[in-house]
Amino acid sequence: MRALLSTFSLQELRHHPWRNASAVVAVMLGVALAFAVHLINASALAEFSSAVSSVNGQPDVELRARQGPLDDALLARVAAHPGVALASPVLEDPVQALARDGERLGAKLVGVDALVVAGLSPALMPVTDGENTTRRFDLFAPDTVFLNAAAQQAFAGQTTVRLQNGAVLRVAGRVNAPGAPLLVMDVAAAQALMDRVGQLSRIDLRLASGARASEVLAALDLPPNVIAQRPEQSGERVSNLSRAYRVNLTVLALVALFTGAFLVFSVLSLSVARRQPQFALLGVLGLSSRERLRLVLAESALLGLLGSALGIALGTALAALALRLLGGDLGGGYFSGVAPPLLWSPLAATVYLLLGVVAALVGGWWPAQATARLAPALALKGLGAPPRPGARRHTLALALVLLAAAMAWAPPVAGIPLAAYVSVGLLLVGGIAALPLGVGWLLDRIAPRVARHALPVLAVERARRLRETAAVATSGVVASLALSVALTVMVASFRDSVTHWLDAVLPAQLYVRSVGSGAGDGSHLPTGFVTAVAGVPGVARVDTLRATPVQLAPERPAIALLTRPLERTTGGTLSLPLVGNPLPAPAVPEGEQRVVTVYVSEAMVDLYGARPGSWLPALAQAFAEPQVRGTRFFVAGVWRDYARQHGSVVMDRADFVRLTGDARVNDLALHLAEGADENAVRERIRALAEAQGAANAIEFASVGQIRANSLRIFDRSFAVTVWLQAVAIGIGLFGVAASFSAQVLARRREFGLLAHLGLTRSQILGVVALEGLAWTVLGALAGLALGLAVSLVLVHVVNPQSFHWTMDLVLPWARLLALCAAVVVAGTLTAWLAGQAAASRDAVRAVKEDW
Template sequence: MGLSRSLRLFAELSWPALRDQAGRQGLALLAIVLGVALGFAVHVLNSTALAEFSSAATSLQGQPDVVLRSEAALGLPEALLANLAADPQVQWASPRLDGQALAHDVQGQAFGLRLVGWDLLQGASLHPDLLPQDRAADTLPASPLAGLDPQIISLNPAAQQRLGGQAHTLSLRVAQADTGQAQSHTFKIGPSHRAAGSPLAVLDIAAAQLVLGKLGRLDRIDVRLAAGVDAAQWAAAQRWPAGVSAAPPLDEGSRLSEMTRAYRVNLSLLSLMALFTGSFLVFAVMSLSVAQRLPQWALLGVLGMTGAERARLVLLEAALLGGLGSVLGLALGWGVAQWALQALGANLGLGHLSAGMSVTQLPWAAAGLFGGLGLALSLLSAALPALTVRRLPAAQVLKGLGSGSGPSTPPWLGPLLLLLGLGLALLPPPPKTWPLAGVPLAAYAAMLCMLLGGIATVPTALRAGLALLRGWPGAKQQALVLLVEQRARDQAGEASRALAGVLVSLSLSVAMLVMVGSFRDSLTQWLNQMLPADLYLRSSLQVQQGSASLSAPLPPAFLAALQSSSVVRAFEPQRSDEVQMGGQRFALLAKKVDEAQLPLAQALATAETPSGQTPIYISEALRDSLQLQTGDSVAMRLRSELPPLQGFVRGVWRDYARQSGAVLMPLSDYQAWTQDQRINEVKVWLAPGQSSAQAQQALRALAAQPDDLELADSQELREVSMKIFDRSFAVTVWLQAVTLAIGVFGIAASQSAQVLARRREFGLLLHLGLTRAGVLRLLAAESALLCSVGCLAGLGLGLGLSAVLIWVVNPQSFHWSMDMSLPWPRLGVLLLTVFAAGVLSALLAARQAASKAAVQSVKEDW
């Protein structure tokens, strides 16, 4: 009966009021729609991208029980396959080779093509997606043994699309793993296969061994065991050759999920920022609605409606806004996600993820979560207005004696929350054994405490502003100043609620503006230090070295020609590789090291490098992953045929290019360790008078094939890096703009609510002789004081939040440190925009409040 009565009263009383206030209610509805849409769209994009990558990885990984790999440069010995075939516990043993080739698309542009060599007879049951299919019927072709022909190559849909789908032959440029020399090969294009992901070509393993320069060698062997055989026990019982590992297949989807977890969590929280800020706009609109209908609520109370029923009507109004806004937000978010999947590739700055994805099924669980979140925040935002209506002194309001003051917060709560936020920000990151390792939960909790503490501290800040106002010469003799002072002192609690939305949106906007600006400035400085040369070149081809895919060595003849070229003033060789440290693999950079030019994140070790050890410089990600510090020693392994090397951590440097960690060492030490004089990257300083375009053309002419080289000048690399940075943070900028807009609407609605609720007060002032212009000046002074406090508090709180983002969240999430830089011009524009919006909205509302209707409202009490 209670619900039925509430719905009837809602239809008779609340619905007409909602129609009369459609404009303001539309603002609250828009805030919920945008908040839910942004959060849901980001979730759909991230989950779809991860699912796409996982699907592509699974189609290549197949369904083996155990995968055998080797740390040796040329992989596994082929004789190991015969031993596995003779094992009665092995049902299938499928050999495989991996490599990279250079091909040309239908426009003649070079592109990378992944090569997989396999045995169709042994691997068909383990890798069904690699089987050649009939293009029209998606079934086995008329000649299913075409995959055994060494002259036939099978392409996946991505590769077919690059070639236009009409080519019958394909020329490939491949670097051989044993010598590094590039050779050209031509294949007939046979039936395609359905492996997902980037362009991929499959060929018979015998042809792959010849093409890749791995005769008698394999990169991996996928093993399917007989029924009932335990994979772990079987692998442990075998005697594998040195450097051979036997383990279950890697879950590439889970690995990428862990790598990108921090990015996705940060982006998801940022997308929910708009919904969090929108809840304050809902609060402002509901407060305005309650303030305008106070006499109606009081009359209903006198006529017998209980406080609980009045509060229930307010909550039903909020539920209608939240429910409708959530439904519309989910629809908009779904549409935005579909558009982004087609237009942007859904990677949102994650370079690991491919483009061209689509999603056809609505994730109902996520839709329910975000829809429920929008509804819950709407109800929470209406809780305080509902409580005000519930405790409304009906008789007092009907007599025009006010509605009583709302609940106030104790003055000690704000500082306590701010101190709690500071303490949480100083906590260490969660241990690696935790499910959410890499996500700075304490830092997020610290930011929430700081936001709530900032809101709770507004009354104290407002009183401090009053103290400054009283100190102005002649302020005590001005009636307007006295009225402003009295109003601000008595209604400090209402001020904190009015400023809550703009304080949150402004502080978060300041924090993101400072963090992104600091990151951009630090990245610019890092690029200047890491790119001192004019040109950078490397081979376009790649070779497989154990489990690592590396840039192919540059031919000695090319290097000799480069040294004697008239366009080159000087050049500096370097070598990139992969190294194993602490059971993990990291990128290895070997080049001439100038400690003065390194972007150090930690001071150099004070001790000299011990005898028998090699100085190395580790990135921040590697430092955090292995818990190393300067002065520590660590064992390094490159490949099984090489002895381990003892490295001495000489320094820690910033590396914005690799989130997974990297180690830097002198090239001479690398060459002494590996006895390998080959290089695969070169830094070039041009001779005086040489332009970059002319030099690149001249250097390409020195190569056997022009497409074998990748060249870029330092300015081009800087521009590309900054474009990637801006694209990665483009979503952040838009989310920040939406949140700030919602916050500005929130302060406008709050100011309107306060002004309209004081209509009788203004009428009384007009009766007492204050002019209409005087009332407007009074409102302007009050609003200026309130917005000034809000802007200064938002600036201070935003700077505190930016410090948490820069010095806590980024190092714990991405293992990147940066220097804080304050973009004062942008911050000034931001503060002036919010200040002007607050003052103008108050003045516009005051024009109505100070009209003749305000004078007439006083007569209602007679």
């Protein structure tokens, strides 16, 4: 019996390859996209983590400052402790180097002590060129530099490297560190070169045998602004930095697989309906309902296995191509500059293979249940199956929607909105389960309006009487269109919010920034230059900006401390895009601790609990200056910051300078005088910079350029979602084509009878096209309604829980209606093309099959 059933399933797949191919292709595309995104992210993350691990080495403990540089006076005290076997000082600074053609190339300058670095970070150990022993002193020379492989490729053929500050360094050898371009030199030489004498980025420690890190750190009694961390926490920070982006991309890729499950459901439902007499005969011959259930599930598993196997192969090819052409970035900017090799994982391939099979099994479950409920005797007599409990199904659909609404309120799990994703899935399943009810309600109101027109009556009445079939055929379109509508609304809302945010944070017409300031706080504008810019003709006012990374927690990425003038506008509002109204700072009695008002981004509320009206004690520990530790930082408000996902704090510049005595700045915002020519002001400032020897240390950007670059980065980040939407819509339309192809082949007798009654071939095609129009219109309306519901979850739950920022809901009606219209036109055309084959058959022969 088992061999007979296997033969029965294989013959069905063999004799109807095109219809079953649609389900296989849907599963294949879903698995391929999801697996490709996983491979790209895993490869990029592994390469980036490997590079960080190689550069940072494998010390037992790393000492870093929470904010700013580390005082190298700490090195001698740490190295002298008996529990410390090795102490390696490291200075890291992002720099801009000039290639031969004058192009600026970003790199990282790393200063190390060649006498101890090999014991802790062997990848950073400089290796001199040649065998001449006198070249060994190049390790300590103040004008020599050693390049890693990426830097050697970037400066191919150059014997010297010129930095943006005018320094010229001689290439004396190489280092074996992987990753982005590195320029390695002696730490003392690097301190002098970058004007950072007495400063370090970190101290790597190798403990003596038997020494415990907790005991050594307690004995060292480190200052409060020094943080000790395990080396693996650097990898954790890298992973946390891009985790939300990677998870969301993976979920979006699984959208195609989710749509493929509905297509398997559609194909198998129609296949089961067409083969009802065969299943009835098998039932009469002794095949039990459980065995019929397993038979259909075996067919769905076979479709899923075939599609998944092809998807793994296609996904591997797509990932390899994307890594070669685009690197591991995928638009997010987290792995910029990294072009990693493909990291293929058998375990991941097995997981995604099983996901595809599970999706196919889920899609085949309901058709299998229908087969199990079949009454063989009634089906053989042509009396069909017993009526399905529609009311119970509609109750289940409503319950799923209510459960989805409840799940949307659940908190994230480990920073990932798992409940929100489940809510989206339940919304889609519940909405599609209620499709027959919506189809019947709408067609009951359309039918009286077309009663006088023969062809529309035929199309509408058939869809009306067979609403279950209509719901099955359009389920793929509804799922794919709903998700596409939701993603369109989410992206439009995000882009509109970012546009308004840029208007608020870019009030000036022209901006001057220090070269390399985007990578940290290692580059500043010369103090004399900043003072002189205010006197340039055409400049009405100069606002300064300082961005400093601050490490509040060792396992999380650093937050940004922004210091800028916080002035209220003429209307009394603060010049920040605040969420809500700011709170006044509490009054402090004379002689008590000083209070400084700060404003935090939305991410600080979620990650650190810094709510308005609370205090931020961790910020005081980040400063080395003792006077800051007697200061309390009051959170007066929350502001939207779409540029820094992991948190930022804004402090008035006057407060920062008063507390630290540090008046250095990274950027200048220039408010031009009325009628001033922007280009003329640029030339005057450029001439001023050349006169002060800072021409290579500054760069200009107009507000229009910054806006355009920001929006271009935004569009690049969401380019992948556009392709995923297109694939999901394509799969949905493929499902409509498969459904109509199966139905028109099964309706040959009906078309033959219509031809005998006098309908022409074009009229029969018109009926099929009108049915396709009716069904895709219903699918478009249902998909639009479901998509708008899902978009509420994406905008108000998924994004705040994933990226810790909020946005205003925007409905781009023109784009949404165009999307729905395109689906309706494509679905109607697909139905018309599917009807060509059946309508072209000989009418007499088709009718004779029923005699």
